[in-house]
Amino acid sequence: MSGNLYERFLAVFSERGDAPAIELADGTTWSYAQLTDQVGRLARRLVEAGVEPGDRVAIQVDKSPQALFTYLACFQAGAVYLPLNTAYTGPEVSYFLSDAQPRCFVCDPRRADELAPIAGEAGVSAVLNMDPTGAGTLTDGLDAVTPMREVVERDPDDLAAICYTSGTTGRSKGAMLSHRNLESNARTLHSYWGFQDGDVLLHALPLFHVHGLFVASNTALLNGSKMLFLPKFDADQVTRLLPKASVMMGVPTFYVRLLERDDFTKDLVAKMRLFVSGSAPLQPETWRQFKERTGFEILERYGMTEAGMITSNPLNGERRPGTVGFPLPNVQVRVAKEDGTVLGTEEIGILEIKGPNLFQGYWNKPEKTAEEFRPDGFFITGDNAKIDDRGYVHIVGRAKDLIISGGYNVYPKEIELTLDAMNGVKESAVFGVPHPDFGEAVTAMVVAEAGKEDTLSEKGLIDACRTQIAGYKTPKRIFFADTLPRNTMGKVQKAQLRSEYESTFQ
Ligand code: ATP
Ligand code: MG
Numbered sequence: 259m260s261g262n263l264y265e266r267f268l269a270v271f272s273e274r275g276d277a278p279a280i281e282l283a284d285g286t287t288w289s290y291a292q293l294t295d296q297v298g299r300l301a302r303r304l305v306e307a308g309v310e311p312g313d314r315v316a317i318q319v320d321k322s323p324q325a326l327f328t329y330l331a332c333f334q335a336g337a338v339y340l341p342l343n344t345a346y347t348g349p350e351v352s353y354f355l356s357d358a359q360p361r362c363f364v365c366d367p368r369r370a371d372e373l374a375p376i377a378g379e380a381g382v383s384a385v386l387n388m389d390p391t392g393a394g395t396l397t398d399g400l401d402a403v404t405p406m407r408e409v410v411e412r413d414p415d416d417l418a419a420i421c422y423t424s425g426t427t428g429r430s431k432g433a434m435l436s437h438r439n440l441e442s443n444a445r446t447l448h449s450y451w452g453f454q455d456g457d458v459l460l461h462a463l464p465l466f467h468v469h470g471l472f473v474a475s476n477t478a479l480l481n482g483s484k485m486l487f488l489p490k491f492d493a494d495q496v497t498r499l500l501p502k503a504s505v506m507m508g509v510p511t512f513y514v515r516l517l518e519r520d521d522f523t524k525d526l527v528a529k530m531r532l533f534v535s536g537s538a539p540l541q542p543e544t545w546r547q548f549k550e551r552t553g554f555e556i557l558e559r560y561g562m563t564e565a566g567m568i569t570s571n572p573l574n575g576e577r578r579p580g581t582v583g584f585p586l587p588n589v590q591v592r593v594a595k596e597d598g599t600v601l602g603t604e605e606i607g608i609l610e611i612k613g614p615n616l617f618q619g620y621w622n623k624p625e626k627t628a629e630e631f632r633p634d635g636f637f638i639t640g641d642n643a644k645i646d647d648r649g650y651v652h653i654v655g656r657a658k659d660l661i662i663s664g665g666y667n668v669y670p671k672e673i674e675l676t677l678d679a680m681n682g683v684k685e686s687a688v689f690g691v692p693h694p695d696f697g698e699a700v701t702a703m704v705v706a707e708a709g710k711e712d713t714l715s716e717k718g719l720i721d722a723c724r725t726q727i728a729g730y731k732t733p734k735r736i737f738f739a740d741t742l743p744r745n746t747m748g749k750v751q752k753a754q755l756r757s758e759y760e761s762t763f764q
Contacts, residue, residue, distance in 0.1 A: 261414030298405030300331035311336030324392030336410030355380035432621030509748035661690030
């Protein structure tokens, strides 16, 4: 047996046979046998398009069962899967294609006129397309194609995927992930989260990001589970499908949206076993409200494109809101200063990690890769964190978001928790902007709870902060908005806030 992850999946798929793999909201279903067949045909199609083992296949299409089949077809053909966010514009796609040099690019037919020339300029030899229903030149006449039966042999250290990071702190970097990386993470999550026969996953995450692809899909595939597949998060649809599911994975926004609905009740989740949250911090308040409404404690975990999942709250055992739990089995974590000095419990520093899930480096960026690794192989995540005396990891924000005001370190999370706990505040984002005296000034963006807008004032909140946190941590200005700027994964775009409010004190 080679190191190709698809071989592991196939062993499960062939056992499942006619059991359902994917079910859409309208009831359309693909069994594991049908999925295997479709993947084999797509693998053949890719090979016919000139894709050879090790070639990158870049894909920017809406989520559909066929998009998932294409992902697996890349593995079967020994290619490197490279998903792109559907929101990327022409110039962004141009950057990714020139950087990654894929052999093949699959785009949305509605954007083919715009993107095919861009792909051509980047040197891509095969441009195919596929629409949200799975139709397009990639799948045309697929019934007449002979399915590929063999799985191209791969070494466990060969690349399975290149995933670009979300670009929250700068230009997206291509994280190179090997078959071993993906397999170890999938196996770990499968057992850590207690996947079992009969589990049904409600899948409403995008397929272009680690969360929907490797965390959600890979664990479900390894379990041979049915996935209830939604093209995107739609609170109506999720509410309708939840009674049929036992596991859901989501970004915090999913849970906030569900709680906003009166018809989201305990009855809907009678069959549920597990709710998982990640990709962005889950507010402890959301966690508590969810528990009150449903009886379920959302399991928060932490990860990143470069390593898949790193820490998780326990399946059995205390799940602590505001923390991301313990390091996963075989994953080592430590908190260190910038100079590499390892810190003790309760001390805030940068989280460093090591394990079989850790990526092979940034594509085309050997210097950047070297900068982010310690000599003993630990990867510097760029997230500020502490480990408490019970071993729970707390993420306190990104190192790049740390505010240094008057020479003091201010961790935005602490101020956000203070603001969020105030009456009438729904959520907040705290960031630093240039200040002539202090270097940086603590600044906040606050979203009021519905109907409470009039009860909040800048002065009122600042005065209230003063009674709870030190003067240097208290925001010097507070702005109000209807929503925080977030990307599709629910990540607050602090760089955008910093640049928007850059001249506040100048
Ligand atoms: P870039 O690296 O390009 O700036 P990014 O870090 O947002 O973008 P991802 O790899 O998608 O790209 O996101 C990983 C980051 O998401 C982590 O480093 C961490 O900051 C954040 N994150 C993930 N899960 C959690 C969580 N449960 N709580 C807090 N932050 C989280
Ligand atoms: Mg990152």
